[in-house]
Amino acid sequence: MAQVRNSGANLPAIEKSTAPGDAPIDDLPRLLQAAQNGDQSAWNDIVDRFSGLLWATCRAFRLSPSDAGDVCQLTWLRLLEHLDSIRDPARLPGWLVTTCRRECLVLLRRNRRQQPVDDDRLLHLLGSDQPGADQAAADVPLLIADRDAGLWQAFTRLSERCQQILHLLVVIPESGPPSYQLAAQALGLPTGSLGPTRGRCLAQLRDLLDAEGISSSLSDS
Amino acid sequence: MRDDDELFQRLTEMLSPQHEPPVMVTELAKQCFALRTIDAELAELTADSYIEGTAAAVRRGAQVDIPRLLTFETPGLLVELEVGGSGRRRRILGELVPTGPASIELRQPGVSDSGPINADDGRFVIEVSGSGPFSLTCRRPGRAAVVTEWTSLD
Numbered sequence: 001m002a003q004v005r006n007s008g009a010n011l012p013a014i015e016k017s018t019a020p021g022d023a024p025i026d027d028l029p030r031l032l033q034a035a036q037n038g039d040q041s042a043w044n045d046i047v048d049r050f051s052g053l054l055w056a057t058c059r060a061f062r063l064s065p066s067d068a069g070d071v072c073q074l075t076w077l078r079l080l081e082h083l084d085s086i087r088d089p090a091r092l093p094g095w096l097v098t099t100c101r102r103e104c105l106v107l108l109r110r111n112r113r114q115q116p117v118d119d120d121r122l123l124h125l126l127g128s129d130q131p132g133a134d135q136a137a138a139d140v141p142l143l144i145a146d147r148d149a150g151l152w153q154a155f156t157r158l159s160e161r162c163q164q165i166l167h168l169l170v171v172i173p174e175s176g177p178p179s180y181q182l183a184a185q186a187l188g189l190p191t192g193s194l195g196p197t198r199g200r201c202l203a204q205l206r207d208l209l210d211a212e213g214i215s216s217s218l219s220d221s
Numbered sequence: 222m223r224d225d226d227e228l229f230q231r232l233t234e235m236l237s238p239q240h241e242p243p244v245m246v247t248e249l250a251k252q253c254f255a256l257r258t259i260d261a262e263l264a265e266l267t268a269d270s271y272i273e274g275t276a277a278a279v280r281r282g283a284q285v286d287i288p289r290l291l292t293f294e295t296p297g298l299l300v301e302l303e304v305g306g307s308g309r310r311r312r313i314l315g316e317l318v319p320t321g322p323a324s325i326e327l328r329q330p331g332v333s334d335s336g337p338i339n340a341d342d343g344r345f346v347i348e349v350s351g352s353g354p355f356s357l358t359c360r361r362p363g364r365a366a367v368v369t370e371w372t373s374l375d
Contacts, residue, residue, distance in 0.1 A: 013323050035254075043254040047247060055242035068265040069246045070373065073330065074354050076250040077371040080257050110375075155232070170233040171240040201227045205232075 029089040036083055047076065050093060054100045055120040055170035060164040061104040071107055073128035075100045097186040143156075154208035169198060232263040253330050261358065261366040264293035269372075293369040300359060300369055310352055311374060317343035317359065319362055328368075349374065 026051075034042035054075055058068035078099050085093060155163065168183040180198075184191040267270050270290040293300040299318035306312050315322055320343030327335060327347050337360070349355065352374050359367045 021245065030348070038224045038257075040251075047250040051242045051247045051250060052240055055246065059240065065243065069243065069249075070353065070375075072242065072246050073249050073253065074371060074373060076253055077256070077330070077354055077356075080253060081263055082370075083257065084259075106272065107373075110373075151231060153233055155235075165319050166232055167236060167240075169294040170229070170236045198229075199225060200303050204326075206224070206228060 026114055028092060032086060032089045032092065036086075046092075051104055052171055052181070053093065054096060056168055057100045058104055060167045060186065061101075061108065063104060063107065067111075069105055071100060072104045074103050078103075094185050098184050098211060101186050117143060147202050150209065150212055154205055154212060157208050158201060158204055162197075165194065165197055166201055168207075222232070246279055249330060255330055256356075258358065258366070258368050261368040262297075264295045264298065264367050264369045265357075266291060266370045284345050291372065295367055298359070298361075298367050300357065300367070302357075302369075304374065306349075311349040311350060313347040313349055313357075315340070315345045315347065315357070317361075319343070321361060323359050323361045326360075328356045328358065329353060332346040337370045345361060 020121055028046075031042045031045050034103040035046060051072065054072045055068060058071050066142060075096060079096065082095075155166070160168070165183060168186055169179060171183050172179040180205070181191050183189075184194045189197075268291065270287075287304040288303045291302040291304065293302070301316045301318065303314040304311055305314070311348060313327075315325065317340065323340045323343060323345075323347050324337040325340050325347065326337045327349065329349075329351060332351055338347055340359075347357075354371045354373050356371050357369045359369075361367075
């Protein structure tokens with residue numbers, strides 16, 4: 001946010017901020033165009049479609065519900081600011097998560113402004129050996145089924161990075177490369193690293209479950 | 222790998238419900254469509270003392286009392302703001318560069334418009350209640366309106 005950028009209503013940010021190859025999502029072009037023409041119901045549909053993605057991105061950064069709400073709102077206001085400059089609807093999801101991630105980092109930096117840090121250090125600060133991790137571990141889903149209790153325990157023992165990645169991947173609806181791409185954008189990671197990392201995280205999770213004597217298979221549930 | 226898919230499926234069932242955003246968050250996002258401005262030039266935030274001036278603030282040991290300085294820019298206009306106060310009572314001191322007559326409007330999601338404020342010499346004071354994001358609309362005679370990028374008051 002701090003760097004000087006070109007101003008004006010036709011920012012190229014939408015075109016720059018995403019990698020190519022996002023799968024087009026059915027009627028997104030129509031919705032986007034209608035919203036650009038002032039159609040409130042089209043805007044509502046876009047909000048309904050991507051709110052979960054933005055919420056998950058915020059929660060992957062361990063923002064409190066209140067902070068996550070603020071960041072989501074700011075992200076939607078940003079989209080509103082740049083709505084007319086979006087030329088390629090397929091890039092909208094990537095633009096949203098990139099914008100959301102940036103606002104998450106701004107908020108975290110502001111919350112910790114007595115201790116200025118760069119983004120990498122911030123991510124490290126969010127790691128499992130930090131005080132914040134206790135709060136994160138206590139953030140248990142309210143309606144967790146009994147059979148998931150062991151899985152939840154194991155999940156909270158994963159590294160922060162693994163938890164972030166798995167959190168995001170479960171909520172991004174598309175399967176295949178685009179979901180990796182979105183999750184990578186949300187976390188600021190190279191897309192290519194995400195598939196292998198997902199595998200390693202799941203392997204770690206399985207080890208933790210095995211160590212607890214809990215089956216990692218679905219067949220017994 | 223099949224095992225991975227099974228485990229991931231269980232994770233999905235466990236984690237998905239907590240990723241439902243609260244209804245209020247989604248509702249606010251829908252309502253903000255009314256705040257869209259058309260044909261206004263966007264002034265981007267180019268400096269924010271909360272983000273850049275942190276080290277100095279800490280050294281002085283009183284960062285809470287130091288007003289926040291914000292700069293928004295378009296090629297033709299600089300909007301300099303000093304945000305003081307805290308919580309639900311804030312005061313924004315503003316200055317336009319170049320100076321000149323203007324009217325300023327404050328926009329905040331969920332807060333009704335309080336009407337334009339005159340900035341005859343390019344300077345203005347706005348009392349703000351509430352927190353959350355804000356944007357100013359600057360109207361100058363014979364020029365396109367300028368809106369400042371949405372920025373959190375906190």
